[in-house]
Amino acid sequence: MKLALRELRRQPGRFAAAGMILTLIALLLMFLGGLLDGLIRSSTGAVRALDADVLVFSSSAENAFLRSRVEPALRATVDAVDGVEQTAGIGVLQFGARMPDSDPRDLLDIALFGTELPLQSVDALPGEGEVLADESLRQRGVTEGMVLELGPGRSPVTVVGFTKDTSYLGQAALWASPQTWREVLGENRPDQLLGPDVFQALLVRLAPGSDAAAVAERIDEATGAATASLTVIAAADTLPGVQEQQATFNQIIGVTVAIAIVVVALFFALLTIERAGLYGVLKAIGAESRSLFGGLVLQAVVLTTLSCGIAAVAAVGLDLAIPPGSIPLRISALRLITSLVYLLVAAVVGCAFSLRRVLRVDPASAIGSSS
């Protein structure tokens, strides 16, 4: 093992090409992972920010707010379910918003939420005609006190504060009281106007000690399957496009890891061929195949860790260099560690292809042919 580390230290040039390729692969992996995390965050932030445990949709809505309707009678049934402490209505509308004095075609993509429950990070709901805005809108020039005009009806709402990480399907969220939301809905989408006390979905807070998944099941049982209830975490995952994004990116990440395996396998296979003579000598003087292969794996692990370290610095640098809001990139420590683990596994698997070659090195080769 010491031998392997010394070779890495004293002949770094020998590993430079593989190290460079591994660094680029690691950077790609971290960048892809960061994009995935950023996309998921910008899609699900609003749902994750809800101060509730369970989301209740109508059963035919397929977990989509726009298709869902919860009537007061259904809500009363949910209220009566064991484990439910409180219910609150919620609805959302997506449309364009104009800033004062902006070009008429320069619209902000926003999602207006009307909710009876304040968010986790907010103490109280805004007043009538007021909204809390997602912080990403600051980069677009939205400021506190600004009046935004929503939708084709140009419904005015005043921004009274900002919330963090509350994007919805890539759009910045505005948070309003149910009354404000209904007014904007009526002015812009009269065909979708809901009756009094009717909401698109229900937020459920649980009684202490209750299990969210179990309560969700009980709600659907109590409503005779008229509802489809999900924990808030599950609801975030079932938002339109989220699973597709995850699947697509995870496939790309998988292919990248496979490429890393091939790179490590090829590099260390070549290195093993090149070292066959040295391995023969070392075996002749008493080295075991196990320790020679262990040295090979150690070199791959150290090389991969160093490459990931350089790539992590580059990824964080990219994250800082890219202007906020331009690309949904989110480099997190967890993503960097996950990428390292993937590549370490790839390195070990890649090395495994050289095992047979190491085992086959004949110590007799060190003292010429064996006649």
Added chain:
Amino acid sequence: MNEQDGLTGDGFTEHAPAQGWGPALIMEKARKVYPMADSEVVALDDADIVVEADEMVALVGPSGSGKTTLCSIAGGILSPTSGRVVVGGVDISTFGPKQLTRVRRELVGFVFQSVNLVPFLTARENLLVVDELGRRTGAPARRRADQLLEELGLADRAKNLPGQLSGGQRQRVAIGRALMNDPELVLFDEPTSALDTKLGMAVMELIRDEMKSRGIAAIVVTHDERITQFCDRSVHMEDGRVL
């Protein structure tokens, strides 16, 4: 190999000899046969040889005569197809690969034809690699490496890489490496073939002095008759047979 406790486990115990006062090598009717498609090739044909504890034997013969095979079997690199091989009192005739690895690590020293030092290790580290491959002894091994380098006139070259050493110095480092495990038997495979005549003779003198001063047995494989003058006796081989 005078440390009795170094010969425990891996099948060594039942063979553990009274070390240091028997022949370094006993080979009786040792035979090595390689099966071919329709026939077989006899690389070593019932070879008998005894090398005493402090004896230096030149193994002479043309290419393909079986010198390397004999040497490989004596050094625990190859197993004989049949016959008996005893190294330092340990009967290794039936040893498997794992036990033979230990034989090479603890009972035998090798000096290869092309020296074959580890290129990225210093002279001192090339000696210490022997300790690192086996049971690490740490400080005693470092002391022994320093002592060997001193005795081989390489103390001031201890931190040099092989590439920074002359051919003769590299050969001396290789000899030091072969002596690191305090072997019963050192096998020299054409030790002067890569050196010019003058340096070759000097290296042979050094080998003879080192082996004799330590009382270690040696087999020097060579096809150069001039080398034989440095050895106690010559053993000739032809067609796999010891003549």
